[in-house]
Amino acid sequence: MRHNFRYDVDDLLAKDKAHAMHPWHEFGRSDHTLLADSEGIYVYDGAGNKYIDGIGGMWAVQLGYGNEEMARAISDQVRSMVYYSPWSMATPPHAEVSAKLATLTPGDLNRFFYSTGGSTANDAAVRFVHYYWNVMERSTKKHIITRADAYHGSTYLADSLCGKPGNDTRMERVTEWISHVSSPNPYRKPDGMTDGQFLDHLIDELEGRIEELGAENVAAFIAEPVLASGGVIVPPDGYQKRCLEVCRKHDVLYISDEVVTGFGRMGHFFASEPVFGIVPDIITAAKGFTSGYIPAGLTAISEKLHRDIVDKSGDSATFSMGFTYSGHPVAMAAALKNIELMERDRIMEHARATGDYFQDRLRSLADLPMVGDVRGVGLMGCVECVKSKTGKEPFEESLSVGKRIDRKCQEYGLILRPMWHLCVFSPPIIISEGQVDDMVGIMEKAIREVADDMIREGSWDGKE
Ligand SMILES: Cc1ncc(COP(=O)(O)O)c(C=O)c1O
Structure with a gap:
């Protein structure tokens, strides 16, 4: 006791x-x-x-x-500036954590949209992708390709992206523009295949699906680098890289869901590049972002996508999505302290x-x-x-x-x-x-x- x-x-x-x-x-x-x-x-x-x-x-x-230091950072922020509308105001931790994240993400993923968790981070990613293609006047690009055994959350949209079995089938889902390819689970690969053949098979399937749907109709591929809630499925070596190559070839955006793999679970703030060798277009994270001390999610978007929108439609463009608690100062203060402690304590x-x-x-x-x-x-x-x-x-x-x-x-x-x-x-x-x-x-x-x-x-x- x-x-x-x-x-x-x-x-x-x-x-x-x-x-x-x-x-x-x-x-x-x-x-x-x-x-x-x-x-x-x-x-x-x-x-x-x-x-x-x-x-x-x-x-x-x-x-x-x-963790006392986390508790203190949270309580200090509650005392100094607990909340104000993120529509109209900036706050110090919101600005600071965004600038810090830009030093931790791969490539040019330097723009951060905040939400309340992983599901909403993935919703934001998909809504941004659809918005992007509409602004680019390629509005037929709607389909999102996801995988069996994937877990991306539990809002109506995030749940529709999942492929993990076990849900009550009487729950409704979006089906018109979401398409599932096979789980990259080497333990359950077809009999007689080597890992290399299995990898080729998965890549052929992805490319085949894009061609079948028509690349002009496919907006993005979403993938956890390691499928977590589907049973910690580690795809064959090189899988993520080859999926990205297929996406690039067909002008399909790549969303890497790092809600689990981010913030240290694989020994890096973001695992996409150092572990899997990919720089995706969008990365989502949550959970470890604040070490679970306060709910928060993030959607990291590449500077290129951001710039394309401005170049195409100028200052009139508005990504009409946001939450009362987007960039909540207390959550951002927790995230900032979490990153600081992770760096300081190696x-x-x-x-x-x-x-x-x-x-x-x-x-x-x-x-x-x-x-x-x-x-x-x-x-x-x-x-x-x-x-x-x-x-x-x-x-x-x-x-x-x-x-x-x-x-x-x-x-x-x-x-x-x-x-x-x-x-x-x-x-x-x-x-x-x-x-x-x-x-x-x-x-x-x-x-x-x-x-x-x-x-x-x-x-x-x-x-x-
Ligand atoms: C990979 C992945 N993405 C998204 C989510 C959804 O996150 P949340 O439950 O914070 O909405 C989870 C949750 O377990 C997850 O494992």
Whole structure:
């Protein structure tokens, strides 16, 4: 026990169950845990039990919990200038963070539009792309190409860009101008293909889709460099670069969704150029931008696109999109301090070294029962459980293998993100090697025990 909590856990959970709707609100669900405190990479439930936060809140809390300097920057900004309309006024942190970001983004991505999170950052990217092509008098360019297993958010538009399975199919989506190509998942590539052949196949598919739709009708391709919520899918080497080449050839804009891969998860502020060798036209980010301390998203747009609009239509052009809280001074102050601390404390260097160690240690789980694939890059990873290592057949969703492993991990003090038969990790990037060992040690024990339990119950035959 860390504290004598003043929370009445049962009362709070009863209120939560009666009135609060959580994301992906499950109408019958009643098993949320109450988290009441946090420090560093640890969170504490309402009874004071301590857990390693294996998922950084939700790919977000890069600097860990309870950072005093972040808290002070936020409270100072609240006191000095909490908010004013971004339509009519500039504020110091809004101006400063924009100038700072321009030094961190690749190429000429020097213009920043702010929103409240990753979904709205992607909405802004797509709305900007459509606006751009309209201004350029190429208004047939409307189609956005996205991928199976992608996750780009949950507004009406961002959700329509997703390709990750698992949504209730009775939700509505935009379909007329959104087109999905295959997931670049090497573990699930067609039988008999080498990685190189798989890469060619994906690139041919993308180019084929553009030709089929007509390049004059395709506005942009949107892609996470690593597909995060789809199960930490790391595309084959060279994939992003070749996709960009195809886009350039057909005058299709490239939006790189770095909501997860940005701000340190891969050891860089933006991973597109240093890790994947691409300078896209637009990059979106959120989550780690403020280390999760305050909601904020950003859409970084190239100077070229910005200039093209002005050249074509002069000063009368207006990108008619914005939110009450675009560039909110408190969020911008948090982002500025977050970047300052990341630079001062050499967090990127730490993330690269610890990321390599984490990948190494995670791969030690590959020989465990049920484990078909262990993948990841930097400080993001996934363990995929399958009925048989050779057949790669996933466990049925009804068996909730991921959830069972998560429950077992929680008994031993680790929270991960279960998704069907997958277990996903993205710890705070301040995590140490010793804490990585603790995490992987708990995971190993949990997988072994769940595998034994399932064999005992008869829900898995145990044959590899
Ligand atoms: C790659 C990616 N893009 C966009 C989003 C949406 O961000 P938000 O939930 O802040 O709207 C997410 C959220 O997990 C994400 O993983």
